[in-house]
Amino acid sequence: MFKIIQRACFRYSAANFKAEAEIKSVPGHKPPSFEDTVQGKYAGVLFATASQKEALHLVLQDMKYFKELADKSPVFAGFLVNSAYKRNQQRNVIQSLTKEGFHEVTQNLLNTMIDNQRISYLTKTADKFIEYYRIFNKEENITIISAENLSEEQRSQVIQALKESSPNMQFSVQYKVDPSILGGLQMYSGNKFLDCSLLSRVNKLRSELQKLSI
Numbered sequence: 001m002f003k004i005i006q007r008a009c010f011r012y013s014a015a016n017f018k019a020e021a022e023i024k025s026v027p028g029h030k031p032p033s034f035e036d037t038v039q040g041k042y043a044g045v046l047f048a049t050a051s052q053k054e055a056l057h058l059v060l061q062d063m064k065y066f067k068e069l070a071d072k073s074p075v076f077a078g079f080l081v082n083s084a085y086k087r088n089q090q091r092n093v094i095q096s097l098t099k100e101g102f103h104e105v106t107q108n109l110l111n112t113m114i115d116n117q118r119i120s121y122l123t124k125t126a127d128k129f130i131e132y133y134r135i136f137n138k139e140e141n142i143t144i145i146s147a148e149n150l151s152e153e154q155r156s157q158v159i160q161a162l163k164e165s166s167p168n169m170q171f172s173v174q175y176k177v178d179p180s181i182l183g184g185l186q187m188y189s190g191n192k193f194l195d196c197s198l199l200s201r202v203n204k205l206r207s208e209l210q211k212l213s214i
Helices: 002-009 038-052 056-072 074-081 087-095 104-115 119-136 152-165 198-213
Strands: 139-146 170-177 184-189 192-197
Touching: 038 056, 038 104, 038 119, 056 074, 056 104, 056 119, 074 119, 087 104, 104 119, 152 170, 184 198, 192 198
Parallel strands: 139 170
Antiparallel strands: 139 184, 184 192
């Protein structure tokens, strides 16, 4: 039954857990798109500069670090949006995060954002840079939600279905558990959402029954 459900529902591209291909530079040194927002402008310049330095893959790791840190640490997330900190205090905090230091391109971005009082946009800039990188790497994030933990066999079935859909695309798959969906699966990919949960079927049935009772 599980296999039937997931094959019927998934229409997205391939997923695998191989390491990301290291993209050091791209032709023309331009991001794949332009976004006229604060984070879009910063990410665009960051991408172009990193490409010129053949350091896209290294800056990617820095951006992933900041994104993960902000997601997991409310203290750091609060620090970024707290305008009460002076510039030298912001620099000291950033420099204390790692003994190895960040890539020079990343460090230049951090200094510029601090000088321009835009450090609050760091995580959004990181998100946008990661998005640009993954477009060139043909990779997209997928989140699979199930009512209970999937077994290794079931996860293999999910990945197989994705591979059969679009074998030229790589996806980073994350699994989550939400008992409220009752059964079946849900899948998020960017702004796309596919609902094959038992809860959605129950709600649909309830809606049809309500129509009949009118």
